[in-house]
Amino acid sequence: MRIVAHSDHAGVALRLEMVEQARELGHEVDDLGPAVGEKVDYPYAGAVVGHKVSAGEYDLGILVCGTGVGISMAANKIPGARAVVCSEPYTARLSRQHNASNIVAVGERVVGPGEARMIVEAFLTTEPAGGRHAQRVEMLKALDNQNLALEDLRRMGPACTG
Numbered sequence: 001m002r003i004v005a006h007s008d009h010a011g012v013a014l015r016l017e018m019v020e021q022a023r024e025l026g027h028e029v030d031d032l033g034p035a036v037g038e039k040v041d042y043p044y045a046g047a048v049v050g051h052k053v054s055a056g057e058y059d060l061g062i063l064v065c066g067t068g069v070g071i072s073m074a075a076n077k078i079p080g081a082r083a084v085v086c087s088e089p090y091t092a093r094l095s096r097q098h099n100a101s102n103i104v105a106v107g108e109r110v111v112g113p114g115e116a117r118m119i120v121e122a123f124l125t126t127e128p129a130g131g132r133h134a135q136r137v138e139m140l141k142a143l144d145n146q147n148l149a150l151e152d153l154r155r156m157g158p159a160c161t162g
């Protein structure tokens with residue numbers, strides 16, 4: 001798969017580890033940096049990867065900041081981006097199966113290199129499960145339209161009440 005990776009200055013070391021792991025698994029990775037000592041704000045890095053994955057330029061994205069939170073928030077502002085913050089591989093796997101996540105975000109101040117490698121492996125070796133999960137992913141995609149009425153969302157899901 002074609003993967004794009006980016007981080008802010010707080011996520012450089014872990015991003016390099018995760019990029020290496022993705023390459024070892026046979027994926028083509030474009031690493032957008034930054035290098036050690038360079039400053040990049042997490043809203044920018046998250047938005048860049050959100051746009052590139054959403055546009056289909058890449059299949060999946062990898063993001064790292066101090067906690068994984070800010071950079072995933074930024075990515076999720078971009079319609080079509082479904083970023084998940086992970087601190088263990090189970091969430092990475094389930095987010096691919098159930099939510100068709102397309103960007104994984106990890107915090108260098110939270111997760112060690114070994115755990116991060118397992119997260120990458122789970123994320124890159126799991127496909128969306130389809131079926132009832134696909135229907136809910138369609139609802140998520142519909143929410144990219146800021147003007148979507150709740151009534152429209154209810155019509156898409158049989159389990160929408162209240």
Ligand code: RB5
Nearest residue numbers: 010065066067069070071
């Ligand atoms: C940068 O110091 C830090 O705030 C950032 O990497 C991240 O943790 C934000 O969510």
